Amino acid sequence: MEFSLFSLVRQAFGGAAWPRQWRDAEPKPAYDVVIVGAGGHGLATAYYLAKEHGIRDIAVLDKGWLGGGNTGRNTTIIRSNYLRDESAAIYEHALKLWETLSQDLNYNVMYSPRGVMMLAHNEHDIRVFKRHVHANRLQGIDNEWLTAEQAKAFCPPLHIGGDARYPVLGAALQRRGGVARHDAVAWGYARAASAMGVDIVQNCEVTGIFRNIEGAVTGVDTTRGTIQAGKVAVVAAGHTSVLMGMAGVRMPLESFPLQALVSEPVKPIMPCVVMSNTVHAYISQSDKGELVIGAGTDSYISYSQAGGLHIASHTLAAVCELFPSFRRLRMLRNWGGIVDVTPDRSPIVGLTPVPGLFVNCGWGTGGFKATPGSGHVFAATVARGEPHPIAAPFSLDRFRTGHPIDEAAAAAVSH
Amino acid sequence: MLLIACPWCGPRPENEFHYGGEAGIARPPDPSAVDDAAWADFLYMRSNPKGRHKERWRHQFGCGRFFNATRDTVTDRISGTAKP
Numbered sequence: 021m022e023f024s025l026f027s028l029v030r031q032a033f034g035g036a037a038w039p040r041q042w043r044d045a046e047p048k049p050a051y052d053v054v055i056v057g058a059g060g061h062g063l064a065t066a067y068y069l070a071k072e073h074g075i076r077d078i079a080v081l082d083k084g085w086l087g088g089g090n091t092g093r094n095t096t097i098i099r100s101n102y103l104r105d106e107s108a109a110i111y112e113h114a115l116k117l118w119e120t121l122s123q124d125l126n127y128n129v130m131y132s133p134r135g136v137m138m139l140a141h142n143e144h145d146i147r148v149f150k151r152h153v154h155a156n157r158l159q160g161i162d163n164e165w166l167t168a169e170q171a172k173a174f175c176p177p178l179h180i181g182g183d184a185r186y187p188v189l190g191a192a193l194q195r196r197g198g199v200a201r202h203d204a205v206a207w208g209y210a211r212a213a214s215a216m217g218v219d220i221v222q223n224c225e226v227t228g229i230f231r232n233i234e235g236a237v238t239g240v241d242t243t244r245g246t247i248q249a250g251k252v253a254v255v256a257a258g259h260t261s262v263l264m265g266m267a268g269v270r271m272p273l274e275s276f277p278l279q280a281l282v283s284e285p286v287k288p289i290m291p292c293v294v295m296s297n298t299v300h301a302y303i304s305q306s307d308k309g310e311l312v313i314g315a316g317t318d319s320y321i322s323y324s325q326a327g328g329l330h331i332a333s334h335t336l337a338a339v340c341e342l343f344p345s346f347r348r349l350r351m352l353r354n355w356g357g358i359v360d361v362t363p364d365r366s367p368i369v370g371l372t373p374v375p376g377l378f379v380n381c382g383w384g385t386g387g388f389k390a391t392p393g394s395g396h397v398f399a400a401t402v403a404r405g406e407p408h409p410i411a412a413p414f415s416l417d418r419f420r421t422g423h424p425i426d427e428a429a430a431a432a433v434s435h
Numbered sequence: 436m437l438l439i440a441c442p443w444c445g446p447r448p449e450n451e452f453h454y455g456g457e458a459g460i461a462r463p464p465d466p467s468a469v470d471d472a473a474w475a476d477f478l479y480m481r482s483n484p485k486g487r488h489k490e491r492w493r494h495q496f497g498c499g500r501f502f503n504a505t506r507d508t509v510t511d512r513i514s515g516t517a518k519p
Contacts, residue, residue: 261485270481274456322509324508324510
């Protein structure tokens with residue numbers, strides 16, 4: 021059903037229960053395209069394949085439930101003020117799609133461009149962020165430099181005083197940056213894709229990838245049976261190495277637990293998103309009132325979806341220093357997600373050495389913001405069998421040819 | 436936080452150690468003799484397994500020495516550590 025003011029009013033006054041928003045499909049024996057991973061990126065890929073490339077015989081498989089991986093575990097930050105032209109292009113492509121995504125999907129993803137402010141605490145930070153501001157201006161992306169006083173005016177609870185171990189010396193602000201409701205992104209893409217005939221198959225873990233005598237992909241083996249496929253697209257974040265290993269492809273990835281936590285809900289106090297790479301904290305407030313706090317990764321690879329307590333404690337100490345008024349807040353929940361990190365901290369979107377096998381991975385600690393752009397350029401890549409121009413620099417082959425896209429300094433968290 | 440048994444110093448908390456990545460990755464003795472694919476494999480490709488992982492740790496705030504550990508990446512349980 022179409023969401024509109026009329027439909028909302030009708031439901032409010034005793035309409036029937038809201039119908040299911042997407043079909044929980046049974047797997048068919050064969051599809052044109054099988055997408056492995058029903059997170060935001062995988063569902064967006066299915067949506068754009070169906071909408072823009074006329075490919076509707078698609079299954080999106082997930083070993084768990086829709087949006088239950090990193091899509092449901094991130095801190096929902098959206099921004100595009102990366103340094104390199106290649107990165108700026110793909111993240112800005114995503115940001116432009118975010119701006120109209122709710123209308124496009126007819127589903128409110130609650131995109132809120134409330135501003136993302138990155139704090140500078142020392143001379144090095146100031147130079148790096150000013151360099152970002154200048155680079156972004158050349159790229160046509162909004163990013164501006166604020167003094168410490170201007171940063172305080174933009175975010176009143178922020179403590180900029182000189183008594184701090186790392187005082188705030190200034191900030192880079194992207195006003196079009198902000199947050200969106202992460203679950204709604206998965207649900208919105210799932211609903212729109214399902215309406216175009218895409219099968220979303222949950223609790224269906226891929227256990228093998230079949231290849232023919234020429235080496236090309238012919239399908240996948242799953243816990244719910246064998247599925248033939250013309251093309252297989254792996255969009256599985258932390259488990260990408262495991263899946264690609266089934267096709268004999270080694271990946272330049274390491275998987276780490278990345279933690280986040282939320283406080284008890286309080287009245288509106290944080291008007292924007294604040295990030296600090298130096299003291300390592302990022303924080304915003306959800307519409308429910310919880311402060312949403314992003315912590316770091318463990319130092320070692322792991323698939324445990326937990327992470328060490330000292331990692332979260334470190335971030336909370338930084339948050340308490342930046343926002344002294346938050347010191348007595350209690351934390352409600354903490355959790356971990358498994359992020360796949362590449363050597364250059366840039367994603368891999370494109371072809372693989374195996375014909376018919378495509379991969380979209382390596383978004384590391386900051387993939388949520390890219391969801392619409394990632395799905396959009398990956399769908400074009402899968403449909404045409406050649407990289408979309410924006411995706412082309414993010415090839416798996418760049419590690420062999422020596423063209424990494426070094427975004428380590430621009431990532432959401434320090435590594 | 437992990438409890439890691441340094442082969443020289445015994446069990447110590449994780450924050451005394453520095454993770455050294457996957458074990459057993461040897462630098463090609465003559466880099467100019469290998470092709471780009473082999474060099475990329477050495478530099479960038481990692482097994483990243485879900486399960487048993489052989490890895491290196493350095494007892495940074497202790498004896499300072501490197502050693503090898505075998506850890507399950509699902510449970511994070513370390514089944515053994517050994518001198519290199």
